[in-house]
Amino acid sequence: MIRRWTARLRPASLRARVAWIVLALLTSVLVVLFVVVDLALSDRLHDDARTRLTDRVGLAQQLDGQLSAEQLVDRLGGDGVTVQLCRTDGSGCATTVPNPAPPRPGAGDPRGPRPKPVRANADVPVETAGSVLFVRTQLNGAQVLTLSLDTTQITEALARLVVLQIIGGAVALLLAGLAAARLSRTALRPLEQMTTLARQIAAGDRGRRLGTAGPDSxxxxxxxxxxxxxxxxxxxxxxxxxxxxxxxxxxxxxxxxxxxxxxxxxxxxxxxxxxxxxxxxxxxxxxxxxxxxxxxxxxxxAGEGIDLAQERLDLIEIARTETARAQALAPALTFLVEGDEQCPVVGDPLRLGQILGNLLDNARHATPAGGSVTVTAERRDGRAVLTVGDTGPGVPPGERDVIFERFGRGDASRSRNTGGAGLGLPIARGLARAHGGDLTYVDRPAGACFRLDLPAAAAPASSHPGPAPTDNGSMQRPRGSPGGRR
Known part of the structure; x- marks a missing residue:
């Protein structure tokens, strides 16, 4: 229930919430400050009242025996202090009433100068009766001195101070609220501009931007x-x-x-x-x-994450299988497989064959009749590196990034005579990265060259060398024509 009412009372505007938070913090600070001041002032005033009584006791002990009872009472009275000096048997009491109005500045005390108060040697207890503080002490000559002080004036002064604090605090909070509202409006104006611009962009003006001018904030x-x-x-x-x-x-x-x-x-x-x-x-x-x-x-x-089989494979064997297929499709070209006797990797045989198949399809479409395609596989520093190079026209430097994009091809035409739809190389790179490797274009003086870099599998304890690399193709009757890359 409390949370529900709090949510209802919470302002919807960020500017209003900032102003309310500032006012709440300022109110808390003022309340704590006023309470501390009132308590400290009250303690100080009451301590001063107690000190006034104990000082009069010290003065009475100093003047005891030097003045008569009436003169002593007259000397100890004033400043709101009531003095009563009585004998222990209850007879012969001398009393003075407090003078609530202090003498005017410069007028002096009509009763003459007073000796400087001297603190009592003994610790005189100060007792309380309602709003009255009083002390009793025994003087020479079987006399009992009673000094009392009414603290009503102190309480009233503190009450007036509280009223002034409340009025002053309310005025300060009002001014602070107006200032906070204006400052928050100025500080949050960029957010309003962002909101307006975002609505314009949502309405169709997509070319607009917020900009980053101004100080770093x-x-x-x-x-x-x-x-x-x-x-x-x-x-x-x-x-x-x-x-x-x-x-x-x-x-x-x-x-x-x-x-x-x-x-x-x-x-x-x-x-x-x-x-x-x-x-x-x-x-x-x-x-x-x-x-x-x-x-x-x-x-x-491949972009969302594809499930791959994890098998130990020989990249050389995959290369031989795919080059044999490519040789059957392009008998006019020469396909060579070179490199290490074994190049083990861990991956999906179907997807790795698809990578190499796309590279070979790309090469046979780009290589003119009578050319050659060379596949090289080797181990380098714990990596299995396979390169596919051809003797075709190569890829111009400005198009080497385009060929790895979807539907990107080395020529600007969209004719089907140039081969595929421009998805072979992007698919091959995506599958290579899914295996923890990468597919890149290698610059060389003549022809095109693509490098497949994969993590190499650890060699088994006992391994037998495989057959030496063989030539999977030979020069035959020219066939086919050059074209763009998939």
């Missing part, structure tokens, strides 16, 4: 972080739009082929040879679309 750092977040969101939105545009563009070609061939079968009644040609075209276009969809799924899974 928390608001400036927040504005810089906000601008960086907007830049990243805008870049991500641009990449997403580009990805969707490229994906739709790549899918449009096979889908258009499928639609055209299907309409041909429905609209006309071709002979058997034409039907077989149309069926082959349908299968080819459907495989192209299926491969593109599979590549897109692989890219998505």
């Amino acid at each position: 928390e608001l400036r750092r927040m504005a810089a972080a906000f601008d960086a977040m907007l830049d990243e969101l805008e870049a991500a939105e641009t990449r997403m739009r580009t990805f969707l545009a490229d994906a739709s563009h790549e899918l449009r070609t096979p889908m258009a082929g499928l639609q055209a061939n299907a309409e041909l079968l429905l609209r006309e009644n071709p002979d058997r040879a034409e039907r077989e040609r149309v069926a082959v075209a349908l299968v080819r276009e459907s495989r192209r679309a299926a491969r593109l969809v599979d590549d897109l799924l692989t890219m998505t899974r």
Whole structure:
């Protein structure tokens, strides 16, 4: 219940909350200060009253025997002190009443100068009766001296001080509240500007930014972080739009082929040879679309984290298997496998074969007829390094980062004659990084070269050398044409 009412009473505005917090802190400080002052002043005034009585006792002991009872009473009275001097048998009492009005400055005491008070040698107890303080002491001549002092004036003075403190504190809190509201409005103005700008950006004005001008402060750092977040969101939105545009563009070609061939079968009644040609075209276009969809799924899974099998593999054997497949697809090229006899790694054989297959597909599409593709695998400082180099035209320096982006290719055309859809190298790099390695482009004078760097597996205690690297291909009849990289 208390929390519910507290939540209802809490201001919704940050500026109002700051002002209320400042007022609450200032109120707490004033209350503590006023209480401490009142207690200290009250103690001091009461100590002064007790000291006044004990000093009069010392003065009475000093003048005892030198003055008559009336003269002694007259000397001890004044300043609110009531004096009563009586014999022990109750007879012959002399009394004086306190003079509440002190003499005017410079007028002097009409009763003459007073001796300087002397403190009593003995500790005289001060007793209390209501608001009256009094002391009793025995003088020579069987006389009892009673001194009393009414502290009502002290209590009233403290009460007036409390009233003044309350009025002054209320005025101070009012002024502090106005100042806090104005200062908080000035201090939080950048936040209001950020809110306005954020609404404009949400309304569609994506190019606006908060800016980082001004002194280095928390608001400036927040504005810089906000601008960086907007830049990243805008870049991500641009990449997403580009990805969707490229994906739709790549899918449009096979889908258009499928639609055209299907309409041909429905609209006309071709002979058997034409039907077989149309069926082959349908299968080819459907495989192209299926491969593109599979590549897109692989890219998505690699970015989100893909489950990999962990097996001990020989990178050389994977290279030989994939080069044999590539040789069958491009008999006009020469494929070579070189390097160490064994290059063990731990990973997923299917995904590692996909990495090398994408690299070899990229190389055979880019290498002209009569060229060669060389695969080299070796161990370097606990790493398994595999390079795939070709004798093609290479990749210009300005396009070496583009080829690792989705749908990025070495040429600007979007023609299917150049090979894939620009997903082979991004998929290969994503799978390499999923294995704890990386795929990079290596600069060299002629041709293109890609390096796959993976953590090497520890060599077993007893290992047998494998067969020496062999040539998996030979120069044959020229076939194929150069093209862009996937």
